[in-house]
Amino acid sequence: MISKFLREQKRYSQRELCAIFECSEEKVVPIIRKLKEFGVFKAVRATDTQRSMSELLEEDIEVADVETGEDEYLYVLTFVGVITVAGRVLKCYPKYLLHNSEPKKELHQIIKVLQKFNKKEQIVRVFNNSSVDHAFNLLAVLLFFLTDYYENGSYTNTEDIVQHNGSGEILWDKTINETFMFLSDNRPYYIDLQTKKRIEDNYDYFKRLHECILTTASKELRQADLLEIFEITEVNLSDELLDDFGDRDYILSRIEKELNIQFNTRKQILLKTIYAYIAHSGSLYDTDCLSMFGTNSFSLVWERVCADILDNKLDAPLSSLRLPVPLRPEYYPSSKLIDLIERPLWTITGKTSVDTLIPDLITIVEKDDKKIFVIFDAKYYNALLEPGVQPRAHPGIESVTKQYLYQLAYQKFIKDHQFAYVRNCFLMPTDGDRVINKGAVSLQMLDNLDLQRIQVRLIPAQMAFRLYLAEMKLNPEGLDL
Known part of the structure; x- marks a missing residue:
């Protein structure tokens, strides 16, 4: 299989994609169409402005079919992870990795972050969602088989x-x-x-079937050069072929009968996944097969990582917080910090709405025997912020004003509990190896209300991911707030 790296949010012309996929324009068009259908590619006008952009705005997206030899549009990758399509493996890395066009080590770490991020869902993503229909996600199923095997072993009766x-x-x-x-x-x-x-029973039908599938899955991932990136060791458990177990209808019938007598949760999930694999028999090499492991919303991953490593207290019970002074009695009815934020009152109804402001994360920092209330917002941007240069690709005015409002929402709580001071900060990823101070952003009319301007810090993404995977915390003092 042809294995290539692509960068998220980068603009690619049809000609560039032909070179990357190593095929003619006639063959690249159906690949682009399929990637568009699954939301992996978005089309934008081929302008100099678009070529220089590192973010994708909703209003820039064009709805248009892909034609052979088209040079009117550029295609923007909106995915981080691994995709297999038409005999090609696309290794899609995040947009902040600007200085390495083949970041194998970094993507390997990101895959582990995605695996941890998705682990709580406890489901197998057997199908990809598309605008047209559902498509079998063979890659996710093969990965499930092997990770489940290393955690639980072969199917046994x-x-x-x-x-x-x-x-x-x-x-x-x-x-x-x-x-x-x-x-x-x-x-x-x-x-x-x-x-x-x-x-x-070492000769059990389902044990043998499972080990045959595991061997096939391992071989496919090795040939696709994906074992290393997913940190999976190759297995060779069986010399049998799938045809040795009967035709497809017979195998499916046997699985249905086994499901009726098995009540172990792990066995049920495994049997159902084997059933789907047999029913949608195919290969990563199939030209009409598109499989993926990853996300179209890496910003959510960045938010989760920042919340974990900075010890987010937003949902912690107020009684558990280490405040400068004991919690005042009037705050006991509110169980968490998130409950302190006012909700809009619609006067004619006499009721408040459900939605309100929700910060990404809040933490309490102790420095020089003083307690500091810090409001962070994890922003997934490649912001261009240099002296004397017009700022580009930065959080918008709505993000700036909301960050001020977060402080305003907690101002009474901060004062009542005698915090030394409060800090506001945007956190963005960088491919560097140290925290970078990018100054602050401010609105004078809100500064006049005694609200803190918003600090801007770039955090080394590799360091943040390493802490997240190890379940360790980042010392906020290193951010120099």
Whole structure:
């Protein structure tokens, strides 16, 4: 398979994609169409302005079909992760990685972050969603088989056998009815005991089927050069072929019967995934197969990472917070910091709406024996912020004003509990190896209300991801707020 790196948010012309995919314009058009259908590519006008942009605005997206030889449009990648399509493996890396066109090490770390981010969902993404229909996500299924195997082993069914004087549970009915006893002092004694032992059936149909599929999955991922990037060790458990287990309808029928007698959750999930794999039999090499592992919303991943490593207190009980002074009685009815934010009141109804302002994360920092209330907002931007240069690709005015309002929403709580001071900060990723101070952003009319201007800090993404994976915290003092 052809394996290539693509950068998120980069603009690609049809000619450039022909070179990347190593095919003619006639063959690249259906690939682009399929990637557009699944939301991986967005089309924009081919202008100099678009070529220089590092963000995609909704109003710039064009709805147009892909034609052979088209040079009117550029195609913007909106995905981070791995895609297989038409015999090609596309390794899509985040937009902030500007200085390495083949960031294998960085993408390997990002894949682990995505795996941890998705782990809580406890589902197998068997299907991709598209604007037209559902499509079988073979890559996700192959990855599930192998990760599940390394966590739980092969599918097993057990068999109970009877042993003569074994070490297992004694079968008294069988012992009394089928063996001799002798009496001593009117008490019965049994010299030969019938015992029960539970063994794994190594020739079980489903164990063999599972190991055949695992071997096939491992081989496909190795040929696609994906074992290393997903940190999976190749397995070779079976010499059997899928055809050795019967035709497709027979295999599916056997799985349905097995599902009816299995109530173990892991076995049910595994059997259902095997069923889907058999029912949609195919290969990563198939020209009409598109599979993916990753996300169209890497900004959500960045928000989660920042919240974890900076010890987000937004949803922590107020009683658990280490405040400068004890929690005042009037705040006890509010269980969390998020509950303190006022909700809009629609006067004619006398009721407040459900929605309100929601900060990304809040933390309490102790510095020089003083407590600081810090409001962070994780922003997934490649902001151009240099002395004397017009700012570009930065958070918009709505983000700036909301950040001021977050402080305003907590101003009474901050004052009542005698925090030394408050800080506001945007956090953006960088491919560098140190925190970069990018000054601040301010609105004078809000500064006049005694609100803090918003600091801007670039955090090394690799460092943030390493802490997230290790479940460690970032010391906010290193941000120099």
